[in-house]
Amino acid sequence: MALSSGPHSGQWLRTYQPVAAPRLRLVCFPHAGGSASFFRTWPRHLPADWEVSAVCYPGRETRMAEPGITSMAELAGRIADVLEPQMTSRTVFFGHSMGASVAHEVTGLLAGRGAVGPAALLVSGRAAPHRLRHLGSGDGGLTDEELLARVGGLGGPGADFLHDPEMRDLFLPPIRADYRLIEAYVDEPKAPVVDIPVVAYFGSDDPDPAPDAVRAWAELTSAGCAARAFPGGHFYLSPHEAELVGDIRERLVALG
Template structure:
């Protein structure tokens, strides 16, 4: 059912909808490992496996958003025999947005919903230069965003693995800025944000309305850039409700 880029976190024999989760910069598929427990039993949860980490650690990190999206889309197509919903956090929101466009425009398989989190809308993306920071400055940035994995940066061996991945992801995003797809997407879009997330809060979330061609909503949660860790239960309740609406079923 899935290819090299996807991990099924909870197989479902006849899912009503498949929720495909895209991690943040430096993130992994395992970030979403607890999500199946918070969603209805007929929602199959998949996570995208980025190269350069976990069980793909020997592979080079992606450098081109276009090639990245092409590969994920190709592996996702067999799963499109059921309605798909795409959720992306931070960098993952941009990847999910581009995959949604690719599915809709090139394959006629528009997702039932696009759920984006803690990320600027495509027409508001700018280069960050984060991939060019020295080690100390990059570590300070990651810790300042409240990343749950930032404690690993205290260990030299783990730091040597984590920093090159972060740099590669940030450099790919900088190369992507200014080339993002900005035409409206005929898919319902929901933008989530942390109310205390400096630079990625309410105005950035509502900017997604400009590219939402089939309905838009936004919701904030108490917390910072990684609000979705402490607010996981609330977020998943909201996602379950929106998935029920998008597939015409009652939430259960």
């Protein structure tokens, strides 16, 4: 049964090339302002019996009319509610940037409930929780232009849309909600140490987070942590998609 068939999951999850009885499920958590479709091409780099699903946050794609969620506790809790009854096959979480924090929090929530959790946690472009720092925007009160400059400076997919006034009106609200969540999360209690392997990826030219802040994820697992850098900045994933997903495949096969 594909992961997207559980209660309310059609709203929260998008599954690309569903597999009837997947040998492994990879659940992906997008970056701030990002959407599930960022991961739509990943299945082409993975075995045919692996299934890729991606979380669809409120305020984007088919959920554009919904307000964004500005609380990590609420966002992670609602995702955990959807995933908990569906962790029937071996599952691994991958999160990029803000998504890495969301994936970590969902992992902690599942463990706290005594529920089945992921077999591994893959984080990307994100400092370890205890190494996070404020972006300087306080409660998310950046002006539209300041927020656009910050997002555009990261060079992520869809950044060009923000120069179109009509598209900007659509994309700015969820981006602002995500940035408010990020800022508030810095000062919140974080998920505890996990007992599963962690792999931390980052772009070698990404100024924030710094490499040592990414490698600090090793301090939050009792099951070992590996780190790998790829050439590029915060969105190194786009030009190095095949190489990154190939590395993920090899590591997960090695884990058994």
